[in-house]
Amino acid sequence: MSELPVAAALPSIVAALAEHGTAVLVAPPGTGKTTLVPPALPGRVVVAEPRRVAARAAAARMAALAGEPVGRSVGYAVRGDRKVSAETRVEVVTSGLLVRRLQSDPELSGVDTVLLDECHERHLDADLLLALLMDARDGLRPDLRVLATSATVAAERLAALLGDAPVIRVAGVAHPVTTGYVPPVRGERLTATVVRAIRKAQSDGDGDVLVFLPGAKEIRQVSAQLDGDVAILHGRLAAGEQDAALRPGARRRVVLATAVAESSLTVPGVRAVVDAGQARVPRVDHGRGLSGLVTVRVSAAVADQRAGRAGREAPGRVYRCWPEHEQATLPRYPDPEIRTADLTRLALELACWGTPDGSALRWWDAPPPGPLAAARDTLSALGALADGEVTPRGRSMARLGLHPRLARALVDHPAGAEVVAVLDDDTLAAGVDLEAALRALRRGSPASERWRREVKRLRRGGQETAGSADAALVTGLAFPERLARRRAPGSRSYLMAGGTAVDLPVDSGLGDPEWLAVAAADWTGGAGRVRLAARTDEATALRAAPALLTESDEVTWSGGDVLAHRVRRLGAIVLRSRPLADPPPAAVRAAVLAGLARHGLSLVRFDQAATALRTRIAFLHRTLGDPWPAVDDDALIATADTWAGSARNATDLRALRMSDALRALLPWQAAARLDELAPERITVPSGSRLRVDYSADPPALPVKIQEVFGWTTTPTLADGRVPLVLHLLSPAGRPTAVTGDLASFWSTGYPQVRSELRGRYPKHRWPEDPTTATPSQRTTQPKK
Structure with missing residues (x-):
């Protein structure tokens, strides 16, 4: 471990913190920043990781290096799981959990240093934690040392947020990684492309293959098509399953993972990476007033970081499941969650901190005003805010560590822990029918252990006694806008109370109920599709x-x-x-x-x-x-x-x-x-009152030539501003000339018109001098 690049920088890091109180460490993956730095810092150290699996893995690695079990000098705490003791000096926690500790103890009593790991990932909890820590340091704990670490980040901006903190850079010793592209063929699904890439990676060389997929659904689909040793790694797995994925296997493995494996973790034995090129990230749909996870293309920075996992231990290979020419079109960096995610939970934390609009804090990116205001409106509707300030009910909701909507459901329906646990993690449900999913979890299914652990935590946090609850009622309390009624008898389309229509899959197992309480839905191509729901009725909907x-x-x-x-x-x-x-x-x-x-x-x-x-x-x-x-x-x-x-x-x-x-x-x-400036009719020399055509621009007056003999001045409109354009007609009413200047027409145009029409209309008058001729409504010559 002493050969890892960060080892040589440890004295500089400790000295910078001692002198300035804050510092930024920029070091690529594999340099040892997560495992070597925390034990080297003096006093009691709390390390904040963006993900639970990373927190547990980092603690396990540091404990192993110390030759101790986890929970002695190095421990961890994540939601629902904590291993610490009186001897613990380094504790690894999730960013969200440390936010909760700050809310209950803004001074972080007994803590000397906080290390914020992987700041570049820009998770919502991590950005909030950074803002709250700096506020606590400014007002309550000027002696609290803060070290921010990152693999790829705008270090100068982060250093400015930390009070012009010194920046320490550590270069990595990366093994070379060759890049290949395995684009999809026409009509091929993403998972099929990934399977092709995995088989190519296995045939091209040795070592384990680490595969990045957007979510648990795609992991299941790919796993079903593979033979041999397959390990699964995502944030919703039980601790034992995550640990198994992070241990080297006896045989060559394929490790199917989500974004949790991008950083903070070293998956041993990996020599090849297959990157699906997608990630599932939180987004809020302001038009529908709903939030959830959506699948997006990864950024170039994330693609590079994923590729780097192949070169952690030896030269490696990366296989990207998109055409090579698309690489240049990837966004440079991922969007910070604070710009795109649902801010309801953030707004509740800000209200509990005493700055509801967040204006008193220093932000990497400040919360967008519109989404933050919408989040505060939601909290007011839930009873968590009153006149912009947090209520006792709101503080109770915040302590549960859930999204405020789910916390509201548990506060209002104390027997609802079993349902809330599934609403918070819908991967626990194998199908669309929420009630069926709960029955399977109670009987015993692969996800039951994880579900029971979360139910136990919720019951403890909410002071709930054991018992069953109406799944539809709890769902309606959490998501009242998703209560839905069938649009017509026999229809599979439902209108939700929020105004959005969704379709119930034919194979949902729910039949065709008139009412649904929708827990989750997907939107693709403008159409909504129910992913998880419970049957209900109008009375329950009104109660919820x-x-x-x-x-x-x-x-x-x-x-x-x-x-x-x-x-x-x-x-x-x-x-x-x-x-x-x-x-x-x-x-x-x-x-x-x-x-x-x-x-x-x-x-x-x-x-x-x-x-x-x-x-x-x-x-x-x-x-x-x-x-x-x-x-x-x-x-x-x-x-x-x-x-x-x-x-x-x-x-x-x-x-x-x-x-x-x-x-x-x-x-x-x-x-x-009106009649003076734009008369409806004009009297011409023959005495006829003819209608002006104002639809033309400029206005026109169709009139036979014989009716305007003797008219030498072109009439005007609008107080003389606009000459009236005369459309001069033949005796048969056909156009012969257009003019806005009669005097010029009589001298230059009329002779040609007279020459052409006199033979065609011999019975009509064609005087040589029209300016002195007598106009007439009758265009023929009088009989001699």
Whole structure:
């Protein structure tokens, strides 16, 4: 161990902490930072790891180096499992557990140094822990030493957060790793590609193969296709199963792991890595108001770190299950969880710390204001916050170490530990039916030991006595927005109280109940699919979510008309509805306006007069601006409240006189000048009153040439600003010329027109000098 690179840096690390109180250690995997540094630090040391499996493994490794069992000088504490004694000087814990200790003892009494391991992973609990530790150090424990370690990180930013801490860098002695790509073939599922890559890795060389997969589901699918020794490693396994994966096997093994094996752990014997290129990370769907795990592409930094596991002990190989050209398109780093995850638990911890909005803390990345505000609204609805401050109920919920929704369910239904344990870890359920999963766990299944251990912890934390609970009620208490009702008899589609539709798989084993309490659902391609649920009924749903129950008069535009009903709802689910005989006029008017906003002016009728008036006003708005209003579709919809009058339905809208509606939009001064500035008709020299076409830009006047003889000045509109364009017609009414300058036309254009048309229309008048000729409505020459 003394040959590991970090060994030579130990004196510098101890000295930096003694002088500055904080320090940053940047060292790649395999340098010994997790196992050699903590025992070298003076006093009582607490090491914070991002994952339970890493915490237990690090403690076991340090204890082995000391020649002791775990729990003597080196111990650990994770949720539901602790091995320490009075002799323990180095204790390895999870970041979340250390947050809980800080909340109960902000001074961290008896602790001299905190080591924050693997800071680059940017887990939500780790970011929060860093902020709380620095706040405690600033105000309560200036003597508390803090060392942050990382493999790949923006060290300068981290050092600034730690108060301009010194940065100590240790170079690794990495063995060479060759990179190969095994892209999927057309139509091939990811797990099939991974199996091909595993077999290639086994045929190319010796040693164990470490395989990175996004989750337990994919691990099961790949494991079913492999022969030989297969070890499983993910965060939900029992401690004994995790330990087995971290011990070298008697024969060559394939170790199927999730992201837990990316750092902090050394899996002995590995010479090859197969990387599926995906990870399952927490995300919140703000549109649906739901959170969960989603599968994303890994970042380039994560792909490099996974590849490095092949070179921990000897030269190795990595096989990436994507095309080589896609490597350059990977994001550089993973998104910090604080930017994308559900912040409800974080908001509760901040409230318990006394800074509900987190503004008093120093953050690596501050919580986004919108998601944080939404999280605080959720906590208020759960009774954990009142007027922005944490309530006694909220503190009780925080002590359980669960998501606040699950904690609420346990606080409100103390017999619900068995159900909550499954809701917190839905991998305990083998199928969709929650009740069936609970029966299997009670009888004894491969996951029963882990489930019973968590149930025991929850009962102890919640002061619960043993007993069974209504699975649907507990689920509804935790996730009231996921209570769901069948949309139609015989349908597999359900509408959840939060407004999202989900489908129940045909093979769910739940039959076709009218009501479901949905514990988990997946969303792919815009469709929701129930992953875990319990049958229930309306009475249980109302008992679980009384805050979502409303009864109100609803007047809406639906199906092309106004509909009015008295409606009783559970969130978005309609429980009862009956027609309203006399709905409030204001509500009716709002519904009419909503109909216009949705469907536009197709709901009203523009006759010829209204259409002509609209084009005249549009011309003046375009030419003069204010006070002439815009009358395009969007503008008329926006001002519908001024012209829709007392219309109460679609029939009334069709009966509106839109000419009157348009005139109602004009200020009285403008209305008085409308005919002057944009006359509907123009009197031409022949005496005819002809309609101006304002739909053209600029406006046009179609007129036969013989009717404008003697007219030498082009008429204008809008106080002389716009010349009227004359569309001069033949005796047959066909266009012959277009001009906005009559004087020029008579001198240059008319002679050619006269030459071309005089032979075609010999009975009509074609004087040589049209400026002095007498205009006439009758275009033929008088008989001699």
